[in-house]
Amino acid sequence: MKYRRIKGTKDILPTESWKWQFIEKKISETLESSGYKEIRTPIFEVTQLFTRGIGEETDVVSKEMYTFLDKGSKSLTLRPELTAPVIRAYIENNLNQINPVNKLYYIGSLFRQERPQKGRLRQFNQFGLEIIGSPNPEADAEVIRIMYDLFSSLGITDMNIKINSIGSRESRKDYLQVLEKSLKPSFNNLCPTCQKRFYKNILRIFDCKNSECQKILDEYAPAIVDHLNEEDTEHFETVKKLLNFTNTPYTIEKKMVRGLDYYTRTTFEITSSLLGSQDAICGGGRYDHLVEDLDGSKTPAVGVACGMERLIMVLDELSVFKETKKSPLFCVTLGDKAIEKVFKLITDLKELGIPAEMDLMRRSIKAQMRQAGKNNAHWVAIIGENEIEKNILVLKNMVKKEQIEISLENAPAEIAKIISLK
RNA sequence: GUGACCAUAGUUCAAUGGUUAGAGCAUCGGUUUGUGGUGCCGAGGAUUUGGGUUCAAUUCCCAGUGGUUACCCCA
Structure with missing residues (x-):
């Protein structure tokens, strides 16, 4: 009888909507002034785009997607992230023919069926940007630096930029064998989920918060950055050099791997202590194989996504928002x-x-x-x-x-x- | 999916095993005749749903629903 909003969704009322307008304007102005162009893609896509793009084994795909059949029994999914759709659009519209490098940004709603909590909704909003076509470290550094500048200009000060390199697929293959060998003796001491991860996606063990597993990792697991091949190392070194050169503060998180399978080489995230346990305000990295994985031509790319709800939380905390009342x-x-x-x-x-x-x-x-x-x-x-x-x-x-x-x-x-x- | 905490007016919060469940803010109206903000006066408006215990439940118990938060994972 009484209609209420779906769990994990939110009404943005006039008391708040002006904040969204403010931030969206800021985002588009900042990004446009660096030469990025907006792209808008449909809210849903064929399911396969995500299973192939993000990886079947990821949590996002395996248990969080809103998937349904349309009247023609086609399996569709409300987009749980925007990189795969953007890449699909890039391939489908032959953007590579128009420009060797495409700098795109987006702002939009995403959907994941998770248990809501602080800074996490089922329908939530992200903005993000993608540089498609450049294999070079300056693209990685630019993405990081742009986010840093944007957040700074919004008044955020206590940011923590964490970076890591998880290597190209080639050097990672070797590393995973080393990792497997190093953890094998401790296998029985790993937590049950990590034992599963050991076989399915061993890199994810780094994400485990279990202190026992962490101890094992600290003691036995070699860091991936120490096992990169020459090109990967040089790439990562240049990224760091560019960040240093521009006084961009960062820390290297050797244990940071990311939850989506498509990442290669540089990964990073920016966290804020002003958020709850969901402290990552943005995250991203390089994904040099996604375009080809989605049947495009081999094209390197790097991108980042930022949670708008979390960003607004931080800005609220810092009392950044000032309502300018201009009434008719x-x-x-x-x-x-x-x-x-x-x-x-x-x-x-x-x-x-x-x-x-x-x-x-x-x-x-x-x-x-x-x-x-x-x-x-x-x-x-x-x-x-x-x-x-x-x-x-x-x-x-x-x-x-x-x-x-x-x-x-x-x-x-x-x-x-x-x-x-x- | 698992755990913890919570559920009283639009909102923030009181109270109570037994007559009309209170207050601040908000809303609406009045404060003489056609002029806002402060003051004063007044009005409307609530016990999440289902079951149980009881003479009697908003209160105690169980379940559902919803909310918050943590875990998993992510932005």
């Missing part, structure tokens, strides 16, 4: 005849570029004035029977508490003049 001129009406006049008046005013609104409740003048005050209106126009008789209107400055009479004849232009003088 409020028109008070008294009597039926006034309504016609006022309706025409606000139409004309808006045509002249003057924001204006009229009372819609036909309440007493007092109530309408109160409404205007609550709206924070700087100007109020009053038209009642007396005014119509005299062919005028009353224009009141709510701040100075002064009011003047204006002839109805030329009212819109007259008001426009007075208001813009202020």
Whole structure:
């Protein structure tokens, strides 16, 4: 009987929506000024795009997707992330033919069926950017630095940038064998999930929070950065050099591997202590094989995604948001005849570029004035029977508490003049 | 999926095994005649659902639902 929102979803009410507008504007301005262009893709895709793109074994794919059959029994999925759809669009629209390197950004809703908690919803929003086509470390560094700059310009100070390299697929293959060998003797001491990981996706053991497993890792597991081949090492060194050169603070997290299978070489995330246990505000990395995995031509790429809800939480915590109240001129009406006049008046005013609104409740003048005050209106126009008789209107400055009479004849232009003088 | 905590008005929070379940804020109205913010006065509005214990349950017990949070994993 009573409709309520779906678990894990959120209504963004007028008390909050302005924050979203503010941040979205900031994001697009910042990214556009670095040469990124927006891309918007559909909210759903064929399921296979994600199973192939993200990896069947990942948690996202194996237990968190909203998958359903359409009327033609085709399996579709609400997008749980945006890199795969962007790459699909890149391939499908032959963007590589238009430009050897494509710098794209997106802002949109994603869907994952997880248990909601602080900083985690089932429908949530991310913005992100992708550099598709460049194999070079400056692309990696740029992505990291852009996020750093964006967050800094928003007033975030205590950021922690963690970077790591998990190597190309080639050097990782060798490393995984080394890792397997090093952990094998301790296999029985690993937690049950890690024992499973040992066979399915051994790299994920690094994600385990079990202290026993961590101890084993610290003691026996070689770090992946120490087992990179020459090219990977050089790539990573250059990324670090570029970050150093631009005074971008970072720490190397040798144990950071990421949850999506497509990553290669550089991975990174930025965390904030202002968030709860979900402290990653953005995360990303290089994915040199995703395009070909999705049947495109072999194309290197690097990207990052940022959780908007988490970003807004941090900014709220830092009291970054300041509401700038700019309210339209409020028109008070008294009597039926006034309504016609006022309706025409606000139409004309808006045509002249003057924001204006009229009372819609036909309440007493007092109530309408109160409404205007609550709206924070700087100007109020009053038209009642007396005014119509005299062919005028009353224009009141709510701040100075002064009011003047204006002839109805030329009212819109007259008001426009007075208001813009202020 | 597992655990913990929570559920009283629009909201934040009180109270109670037994008559009309209170308050702040918010909303609406009044404070003389057609003028907002502060003050004063007033009004509307609530015990999550189902079962059980009891003469009697909003209160105690069980279950459901919902919320928050942690784990897993991620942004």
